Each structure stands twice: as structure tokens, then as C-alpha cells.
Amino acid sequence: MDTETLERNYREIQSAVHPDRFAHLSDQERRLSMQWATRVNEAYRTLRAPLLRAAYWLQLNGIDAGMENNTAMPAEFLMEQMEWREAVEEARASRDMDELDGLHRRLRQSLNAIHAELAECIDVQQDGEAAAGVLRRALFLDKLRQEIDDALIELES
Template identity: 50%
Template sequence: MTFDFAQNHFELFQLPILFALDNKQLDAQYRALQAEWHPDRFASGSDAERRLSLQASTQVNEAWQTLRSPVARARYLLALQGVDTQEETNTAMPMDFLMNQMIWREHIAEGKASQNVERLEELNSELREEMGALESELAQQLDVAQDFAAAALSVRKLRFMEKLDQEIGDAIESVLF
């Protein structure tokens, strides 16, 4: 049994190194790989076999989680190109984007204060729509234009929006539960 830990995630799933992704193919490959490497397959195996299967199965899960999330996938593609998305260090965001963030935050705070789950759900789907639009831009930036600096900015923007998404989710939970 051999598992090539040096392969990148796309190679592991036998997918083209692109942002555009066939989710069905990803899931089918994921299941095929887990069917081969999951620790349940080696429960009666030797220590070495069990250890390798744990590492391989962990790697398959990690790769799957990275590829199925648009932000993580974009970040990973950029890393393959040697481009750091600078999500922790580069905080210079365009002014209109920051203004928009503030408005989002106000809306979420209002929805939370008034315990309005419907409003929060509405905000959530609006946000998801905006994120979807940004993801389409990413596909263009990464797969067509290969403008990695622009793509890195899109990733930073999506990171902000993911935080908003998380906040809305937390707000809904705090009202519901």
C-alpha cells in the first residue's frame, strides 16, 4: 500500500488545477478515496497499516474540505502559485468595501436586537448571493486572467464575508436556541 503525501489536493482527486470545479466529481472521488483509505478498512491490520491509513484518510479529508470551500480552494490555488493571500497582515481594503461591511454589521446587529430571525435569514441569503458573485469573479481572476493579486484581494474580501456569515449564523442561533 502506498499513499503519495506529496501530491497536491487536485492531483489527489484527479482534478484539473482550476478554481472551477465539478462538485459531483469531487464528491465521487472523495468517496472512492475514503473507501480505499479509511481506518475502518484497516481495523484488523498491523500497527503500520493503521497508522498509514489514519494519515492518508486525514489527508483526504483535509483535501476535500479545502477543495469544496470556494475561499479555501482559492487560497490553496494561490499558495500553489507561491502567492500569499496576506489575510492576517494586509488590512488595506478598498473604502467602499469597508463601508459596505459596516452597513452589514449594522443590519445584523439590528436583526439580532429585534430578535428577527426572518430578517437575519434574509440577510444571510443576500450575503450568500454577494459571496456567490465574488466567487464567479474569482473563477475569472484565477482560471482566465491569472491575475493573482486581484484574486488575493477577492479572497481577503471573502474572508470578511465569511466572518459576517458566521456572525449571522451565531445571531440566529442565539435567538432560536
């Protein structure tokens, strides 16, 4: 997807509907503008974030990613997950912010690699089932990233 086009279109539409354009107008116009701006923000948020975008694509194509129930993962991936988790727990317990920061960065690199994999499944192979599998792994990593984030916030506060 051409993110520049997405961004440009988003900004164009938001320019047309944003509440700031209607602040001096009637109550109706202000309310409608807020509803529209809300929808546009939601659409942009979904299309901009690779994982949400992929989930949306799967949904449009009628593929159930089974994110809640289907936790079957390759053993290798699960091992890796456990190692990540141990590293995070250790860093958290020893209040090692630099280590957490480093883990956060490495995790983001892994996520970027997964995004490329997703793009391959969806755009090139058009293989929805494979994409759903990759997406499930990606969501695992994303959850882990959030946990590191929470740990950092807790240590910093």
C-alpha cells in the same frame, strides 16, 4: 474545477483508505488508515470550499494574500460592510430571527457572486494579485456570515 470529478475521486480514495475498511485488521493498518483518511478529508475540504481552494491556489503560486495585515479595501466595499454589520446588530438586538435568516441568505448570494469573480481572476485572467484582493473581500463576507450564524445559534438556544 469539475466538482463532480473532485467528489468522485474523493469518494474513491476514501473508499480505499477509510478506517471502516480496516476495523477488523491489525492495529498498524487501523492507525495508517486513520492517518490517510484524515489527510484525504483535509485535502477534500480545502479543494471543495471555494475560498480555501483559492487561498491554496495562491499559496501554490507563491502569492501572499496578506490576509492578516493587508486590510486595504475599496471605500465602497467598506461602506457596504458597515451597512451589513448594522443590519445584523439591529436584528440581533431585536431578536429578529427571520431578518437574520434573510441576511444569511442574501450574504450567501453575495458570496456566490464573489466566487464567480475569483474564478474569473484565477482561471481566465490568471491574475494572482487581483485574486488575492477579491479573496480578502470574500473572507470579510465569510466572517460576517459566521457572525450571523453565531447570532442565530445564540437566539435559538
